[in-house]
Amino acid sequence: MKLAKRIGSISPSPTLAINAKAKSMRASGIDVLNFGVGEPDFDTPRHIKEAAVKAIEEGFTKYTEVAGIPELKEAIIHKFQSDNGLSYDPSEILVSCGGKHTLYNLAQVLFEEGDEVIVPAPYWVSYPPIITLSGAKPVIIRTTEDTDFKLNIDDLKNAITPKTKGLILNSPSNPTGSVYSKQELEEIAQIAMEYDFYIISDDIYEKIVFDGINCTCIATLGPEIKSRTFIINGVSKTYAMTGWRIGYMAGSAEVISAATRIQSQSTSNPNSIAQKAAVEAILGPQDHIKMMVEEFEKRRNYFMERLSKMGKVRCFKPQGAFYAFPNFSVCYNRSFKGRKISGSLELADFLLEEARVAVVPGIAFGEDNCIRFSLATSMEHIKKGLDRIEEALFLIEMQDT
Numbered sequence: 369m370k371l372a373k374r375i376g377s378i379s380p381s382p383t384l385a386i387n388a389k390a391k392s393m394r395a396s397g398i399d400v401l402n403f404g405v406g407e408p409d410f411d412t413p414r415h416i417k418e419a420a421v422k423a424i425e426e427g428f429t430k431y432t433e434v435a436g437i438p439e440l441k442e443a444i445i446h447k448f449q450s451d452n453g454l455s456y457d458p459s460e461i462l463v464s465c466g467g468k469h470t471l472y473n474l475a476q477v478l479f480e481e482g483d484e485v486i487v488p489a490p491y492w493v494s495y496p497p498i499i500t501l502s503g504a505k506p507v508i509i510r511t512t513e514d515t516d517f518k519l520n521i522d523d524l525k526n527a528i529t530p531k532t533k534g535l536i537l538n539s540p541s542n543p544t545g546s547v548y549s550k551q552e553l554e555e556i557a558q559i560a561m562e563y564d565f566y567i568i569s570d571d572i573y574e575k576i577v578f579d580g581i582n583c584t585c586i587a588t589l590g591p592e593i594k595s596r597t598f599i600i601n602g603v604s605k606t607y608a609m610t611g612w613r614i615g616y617m618a619g620s621a622e623v624i625s626a627a628t629r630i631q632s633q634s635t636s637n638p639n640s641i642a643q644k645a646a647v648e649a650i651l652g653p654q655d656h657i658k659m660m661v662e663e664f665e666k667r668r669n670y671f672m673e674r675l676s677k678m679g680k681v682r683c684f685k686p687q688g689a690f691y692a693f694p695n696f697s698v699c700y701n702r703s704f705k706g707r708k709i710s711g712s713l714e715l716a717d718f719l720l721e722e723a724r725v726a727v728v729p730g731i732a733f734g735e736d737n738c739i740r741f742s743l744a745t746s747m748e749h750i751k752k753g754l755d756r757i758e759e760a761l762f763l764i765e766m767q768d769t
């Protein structure tokens with residue numbers, strides 16, 4: 369069959385083979401410990417579910433306004449005001465079917481052939497394909513542990529061309545857990561204004577931060593930078609609502625109106641019931657967030673402590689989100705159980721077979737030296753998983769040498 373050209377630009381996820389293997393191992397009864405999951409392991413809080421049940425029982429089950437019900441837009445406006453000190457009008461808010469969908473709509477409206485969009489790596493897997501599908505070209509800037517996985521300003525300046533249309537920021541970051549400071553964002557904002565490009569600020573993990581730090585959104589640094597920033601957020605991670613599919617965006621009314629037109633001719637409104645649940649999530653009791661973040665922080669602490677004992681494996685200490693992204697390149701180009709490991713895909717495959725641990729190879733995020741662990745799993749699993757990895761890689765290594 370002859371498919372459209374655009375689909376040829378999207379390659380299959382490099383993690384597909386590993387996921388399939390993990391699945392078939394599990395199906396044959398092997399107890400694979402899964403560190404691959406990108407969603408909280410907590411249940412959606414009860415009061416949020418009840419709001420959805422109420423919506424169903426009251427018959428709130430029909431089409432709604434394409435860009436989201438007024439009640440939810442008001443709740444989102446309230447959130448921006450009270451959490452970030454940012455004022456938005458309802459015409460500057462678009463509710464979509466998840467943060468990913470919001471980003472997709474935005475890319476369709478802002479970017480086209482001939483544009484370049486800067487994406488710092490390690491990046492969330494969906495950024496490059498969403499940019500590519502818009503016709504624009506993702507321009508990847510590599511960052512490493514040496515700068516806490518944050519953009520080096522000179523590297524940013526060097527990547528800018530007359531075609532640069534936007535920069536994606538994700539703080540706290542998936543996969544690294546890195547968080548930009550206010551001062552670092554000020555420098556980036558200065559450059560965005562000087563070279564005239566947009567900022568896409570993916571704030572989906574803004575409330576999942578550790579060590580008492582505060583997460584700054586670049587849009588709060590002044591009216592000029594606010595006017596060229598589009599904030600992506602949603603309820604998926606903060607409220608353990610990944611399956612409900614509610615995300616939202618804030619930004620200039622002109623862009624929101626255009627993105628709403630795209631949405632109106634593709635998905636129409638996001639799910640009516642989930643919108644009611646999202647209102648309750650945003651305006652209702654927030655105490656479960658604290659409980660969840662405390663638990664993620666405990667797991668991160670334990671993970672870091674254990675990893676520090678694994679030879680030369682380096683790991684940036686995540687300051688937010690619920691992942692760890694350790695650098696296992698010390699294991700590369702060496703043989704374990706007669707198998708040579710030369711990159712993150714082979715390492716992930718080895719860990720799956722020999723340690724029965726599923727991780728996501730860093731190459732999926734544009735960094736082959738690392739592998740991603742999701743800490744959205746119980747402490748008991750984390751302990752067991754690290755025991756197994758230690759045994760598979762390090763005890764064996766000692767026997768071999």
Ligand SMILES: *Cc1c(COP(=O)(O)O)cnc(C)c1O
Nearest residue numbers: 466467468492542572602604615
């Ligand atoms: C999970 C995630 C999103 C959005 O997820 P949705 O479920 O589509 O709301 C956006 N950005 C990053 C970095 C994520 O990890």
